[in-house]
Amino acid sequence: MELARIFSGKKFMWDGRVYTDEIEWRGIAQKYKDDGFEVELVEEGNQFFLFTRRVVKEVVVEGKPV
Numbered sequence: 001m002e003l004a005r006i007f008s009g010k011k012f013m014w015d016g017r018v019y020t021d022e023i024e025w026r027g028i029a030q031k032y033k034d035d036g037f038e039v040e041l042v043e044e045g046n047q048f049f050l051f052t053r054r055v056v057k058e059v060v061v062e063g064k065p066v
Contacts, residue, residue, distance in 0.1 A: 001049055007040045012051035019048040 004013050015032075019025035025048045029039045037052040 001042075005040070005042070005051055007051065010038070010053060012038070012040050012053045015050045015052055017050070019050065020046055022048070025050060 001014055001018075004011055006012070015028075017028075019028070025041070029041065029050055032039050032050070032052050035054075037054045040051045042049040042051065
């Protein structure tokens with residue numbers, strides 16, 4: 001499985017897991033959504049792959065400016 005895919009012109013990253021149980025991947029997908037991620041699912045045979053993305057809304061910089 002490739003590490004990244006484009007869905008509707010947006011780049012999503014594979015979460016690195018192969019799911020075979022629908023209840024498991026649905027629960028994980030919902031957790032990602034609750035954490036602010038967009039989620040796409042790819043089904044190949046009896047295997048499911050979750051791809052996620054989240055837009056960075058705030059960048060926190062630590063330390064003093066140079």
